[in-house]
Amino acid sequence: MEVFLVSTLNGLVYGMLLFMLASGLTLIFSMMGVLNFAHASIYMLGAYFAYDISRTLGFWSALVLAPALCFLVGAVVEMYGLRRVHRNGHIAELLFTFGIAFIIEKAVQMIWGLLPVPYRVPAVLDLPLFTIYGTNFHAYRGFMLLISVLMFVAIWLGLTRTRIGMVIQAALTHPEMASALGHNVPRIFTLVFASGAALAGLAGVIGGNYFVTEPSMAYTMGPIVFVVVVFGGLGSLAGCFIASLFMGLVQTYAVVIDYSLADLLTSAGVAINTASPWAEILTVPIPRIGALLPFLLLILILLFRPRGLLGTRDT
Amino acid sequence: MSTQTSGAGIGGLVTGGAGVALRRNALWLICLAIALVMPWLFFDFTTGRHSGFVVSMLSQMGLMIVLAMSFNMLMGQAGLLSFGHAVFFGFGGYCTAHALNAIKAETMWLPVELVPLVGGAGGLVFALVLGYPATKQRATAFAMITLAIGELVTACALMFKLFFGGEGGVSTDRMIDTSLFGFSYSQSIQVYYLVVAWTVIAVALMWLQTQTPLGRMANACRDNFERAQFVGYDPRRVRYWQFALSGFFAGIGGALYALVYEIVTFDTLAAPMSGNALLMAYIGGAGGFFGPVLGAILVVLLQSGVSLLSSAWLVYVGVLFIIMVMFAPGGMIGLIGAHKPIARIGRLRALMVPYARMLVPALLALLGFVLLVEFATFMTIGAAQGKKFKLFAGELDPATALPWLIAGGALVLGGLWLRREARAFRVVWDGLMAEAKARGAAA
Numbered sequence: 001m002e003v004f005l006v007s008t009l010n011g012l013v014y015g016m017l018l019f020m021l022a023s024g025l026t027l028i029f030s031m032m033g034v035l036n037f038a039h040a041s042i043y044m045l046g047a048y049f050a051y052d053i054s055r056t057l058g059f060w061s062a063l064v065l066a067p068a069l070c071f072l073v074g075a076v077v078e079m080y081g082l083r084r085v086h087r088n089g090h091i092a093e094l095l096f097t098f099g100i101a102f103i104i105e106k107a108v109q110m111i112w113g114l115l116p117v118p119y120r121v122p123a124v125l126d127l128p129l130f131t132i133y134g135t136n137f138h139a140y141r142g143f144m145l146l147i148s149v150l151m152f153v154a155i156w157l158g159l160t161r162t163r164i165g166m167v168i169q170a171a172l173t174h175p176e177m178a179s180a181l182g183h184n185v186p187r188i189f190t191l192v193f194a195s196g197a198a199l200a201g202l203a204g205v206i207g208g209n210y211f212v213t214e215p216s217m218a219y220t221m222g223p224i225v226f227v228v229v230v231f232g233g234l235g236s237l238a239g240c241f242i243a244s245l246f247m248g249l250v251q252t253y254a255v256v257i258d259y260s261l262a263d264l265l266t267s268a269g270v271a272i273n274t275a276s277p278w279a280e281i282l283t284v285p286i287p288r289i290g291a292l293l294p295f296l297l298l299i300l301i302l303l304f305r306p307r308g309l310l311g312t313r314d315t
Numbered sequence: 316m317s318t319q320t321s322g323a324g325i326g327g328l329v330t331g332g333a334g335v336a337l338r339r340n341a342l343w344l345i346c347l348a349i350a351l352v353m354p355w356l357f358f359d360f361t362t363g364r365h366s367g368f369v370v371s372m373l374s375q376m377g378l379m380i381v382l383a384m385s386f387n388m389l390m391g392q393a394g395l396l397s398f399g400h401a402v403f404f405g406f407g408g409y410c411t412a413h414a415l416n417a418i419k420a421e422t423m424w425l426p427v428e429l430v431p432l433v434g435g436a437g438g439l440v441f442a443l444v445l446g447y448p449a450t451k452q453r454a455t456a457f458a459m460i461t462l463a464i465g466e467l468v469t470a471c472a473l474m475f476k477l478f479f480g481g482e483g484g485v486s487t488d489r490m491i492d493t494s495l496f497g498f499s500y501s502q503s504i505q506v507y508y509l510v511v512a513w514t515v516i517a518v519a520l521m522w523l524q525t526q527t528p529l530g531r532m533a534n535a536c537r538d539n540f541e542r543a544q545f546v547g548y549d550p551r552r553v554r555y556w557q558f559a560l561s562g563f564f565a566g567i568g569g570a571l572y573a574l575v576y577e578i579v580t581f582d583t584l585a586a587p588m589s590g591n592a593l594l595m596a597y598i599g600g601a602g603g604f605f606g607p608v609l610g611a612i613l614v615v616l617l618q619s620g621v622s623l624l625s626s627a628w629l630v631y632v633g634v635l636f637i638i639m640v641m642f643a644p645g646g647m648i649g650l651i652g653a654h655k656p657i658a659r660i661g662r663l664r665a666l667m668v669p670y671a672r673m674l675v676p677a678l679l680a681l682l683g684f685v686l687l688v689e690f691a692t693f694m695t696i697g698a699a700q701g702k703k704f705k706l707f708a709g710e711l712d713p714a715t716a717l718p719w720l721i722a723g724g725a726l727v728l729g730g731l732w733l734r735r736e737a738r739a740f741r742v743v744w745d746g747l748m749a750e751a752k753a754r755g756a757a758a
Contacts, residue, residue: 035455081641088644090455091396095597099637102590106630110688113695219586223466226459292470295463302456302463303448 006137007252013141015248016148017210019241020203021221022228023155024196026240029229030172032189033090034082037097040222041104042197046070046204047213048112051119059122067201074197078190101218109215116214144206151199152241159237168192224251227294231301233308243309247294254290346608350377350511354504370503371575372619377510378571379615381517383595383607385564388521390593391601392530393557394537395450396458399465400565400592402445403438405472405584407566409479410437411573412487419491426495431513431570438566439559446558450551453540457554465589472581484580487573503575510571517567522604524560533557594636600646609647627692634684656751665747669740676736680729686722 025039046066053062077100085096120126121140129139159165171178171188179185211217228247232239301308353373357366382404389395411434417423418430425433445468449460472479479485489500498505524530535543536550543550573579582588591614599610614632621628643650657663 033455035459081637084641088640091394092640092644094396094455094458095593096637096640098590098593099633099640103630103633103637106627106633107691110627110630110691110695223462226462230459288474292467295466295470298463299448299460299467302460303451306452306456 003256007256008249009137009141011249011252012245013144013148013210013248014252015245016145016152017203017207018225018228018248019244020148020151020199021225022232022240022244023152023237024192024199025225026229026232026234026237027168027172027192028196030234030236031168031175031192032082032093034093034097035226036193036196037094037222038077038100038104039097039196039200040218040225041101042070042074042200043204043207043221044108044213044215044218045073045104046201047119047208047217048108048117048204049201050205050208051112051117051213054119054122063202063205066205067198070201070204071194071198074194075190077197078193082193083186083189101222105215105218112215114215116212119209119213121209140210144210147202147206151202155199155237164188164191223298224294227298227301230298231308233310236308236310239308239310250293251290254293342605347511347515350514351508354507365502365504367503368619370507372615374503374507374510374571374575375619376612376615377507377514378568378575379591379595379611380514380608381568381571382565382592383599383611384518384521385561385568386592387596387601387604387607388524388533388557388561388564390596391604391606392525392537393533393554395453395554395558396593397449397461397589398458398586398593399461399463399468399589400561401586401588402465402468402584403442403562403565404569404572404588404592405579405581406441406468407434407438407569408573408579408583409485409569410434410566411570412485412579413478415487415489415491415573416485418493419488424493426493427489427491427498427500427574428495428509428512430574431567434570434573435563435567438569439563441566442559442562446555446562450554450558453550453554462586465584465586469581469585472584479581482581484578486578489574489577500574506575510575513567513571517564518608521564525604529553529556529560594632598632598636598639598646600648600650602645603648603652606646606648613647627688630688631685656755657747660747660751660754662747662750666743669736669743673733673736673740676729676732678729679725680733683722683724683726683729686718687726690719690722 021039021043025036028034028036028039046069049066049069050059050062053065057065081096081100082093085092125140125143127139129137129142131137159169167178167183167188170181171183171185175185178188208217224247228243229240231247232241232243350373354365354370357369358364359366382401385403386397386400389397389400411430414423414425414430414433418425445464449457449464452460473481489506492499494500500506500509532543532548532553535546535548536553540550543553569579569583572583595610595614596607597610598613599608600606617628617632617635621631639646645652654663654666657666
């Protein structure tokens, strides 16, 4: 029970972080049809920017400045790159973002080195918030949860209560119609792309010191965010939210269940030793399979329900 | 994506007479001749030995050509963007390594020359299995499924040590003395010629495949899959078989890898290798059959040549890729092909001056960019190794601002100047194209 409760809290924190990344990606993917490979790279950039800024100006300025920088990066990439490539079709756009992700990874290695940088949790938040069943719940996790909930509310209000949000919603489902009604759809694209980048950057700021800030962090996060977006369904922020929490919880639970198929069979009365056929597969513990789970899910969803959980269109 | 080039090629061997065939295949034969002669240009007569570096680089080119071309069977021919193509390359390599070990242990017998077929068969079987779910979808969904498959297989390769050998991989020995021609394959030059032979066979087979109904239907499904459906073909089956065959050829490439390096690790099937295949095929040009060959040669040259001088060679490949995606979606082969109408009216010479005028600012911008990249890598990686930054015999200290300013200035100035010259070039180009069009209409 106690493991379950602690894991649920951790899973929520992770899931909300995923949502911050995935919400931007799902908006970009649904509106522009671009599967943005560089999204997780912007997340990484956010963490590195925050590391540099927090060394001189402190964590709190980094919390504002790093996402702002990511916003700029996103705007430049969209206006000077993606818009140009757009003419050559979706595959070219996909390849363009793939190339950007590649270059960002190499640039980060060049500028900050190959090893993880010591980007740490600010001292103010580096203390236990409360204790459940003898396990400390870290204050920083509470802070992460707070920020992501605030962001969630902000996105939701922005999309449903503001004029620009209404236009974005319209452009999500009927881009040609929104453009025909006189809205500047390319500018909305830039805005959405840059805001998505800023959100990813913010996720990087608060996630970079929770996990590790290293050049491979984009690569480990990227595919999981894809899974969330596809699982949630195109054009659906609600689906994206559910999928983020689901993925966060599943991955956290998978880490704590230290069993393998062999254990299950043993308890069912079938003994497995190293000599049995398939022993290697059967003795793999669940936490290791947990890392594969997102990819398995991705394949299964794309095969059997390409429109995802709450999506309106096929991927 | 541009249309498939057809006409001149190996197909001439089948249709035309001897003289015609020779002329039609001149390009291919020249390439083959260069490939055969190349190692001897770097032959060291004082020691009587081949340059090991050159031979290993050429061998790598051969197997990368096979990988890039098999990748292009999907991207270029069928319009399927795969992010997990290296899976079949690596699996073919593992199968070959195990086959070589089995032959050595005398549990099976096969001439070394035919061992790549084992890799091909491995790749084919693997592609038949994994292709079944993957080819159910197309376009972006296909790309994502292959991405996931790539990740899954890589993770499994690290998990199951029995077949994949974990992180250490599977080592093998190519000197198994079962050669049909009595070679021992103890020298890398012998292996090189085996690689050349198999590269030629694989490329020829892939060319012939483009002429088959399956190859043609793959083109049709790429261009308009709904119409292909109306004609009565099932696009999914076309995708499936195209996928399986491309897995076969990737497996052959992996087998050559196993023969050249005598060790196969999980890197061969991981995402960076898949990315490599994509980069090579795209930089060379996915539209033409010949494109990936150019791309593979260029990328391996960059990898072997530049990586000696700079640890940032992947940055250059990445930037080259981005520039290609943005300005030349047809790749290098597309750039060359764009000159055809002008060459036909014999006015290529008119482009010489505009090209020369673009070259100067382009070199300036390139210099600025390279310096910036090198300074940055030096600051993070080089300085830690205690190196000094040497340039033209003088010593520079990248920790000061001046070198950075000069490099940045060169990049910006060169870029702006290049933009101006590019506009002038555009005017000349458009004029020539209009002329070519008018002449074409008149003739």
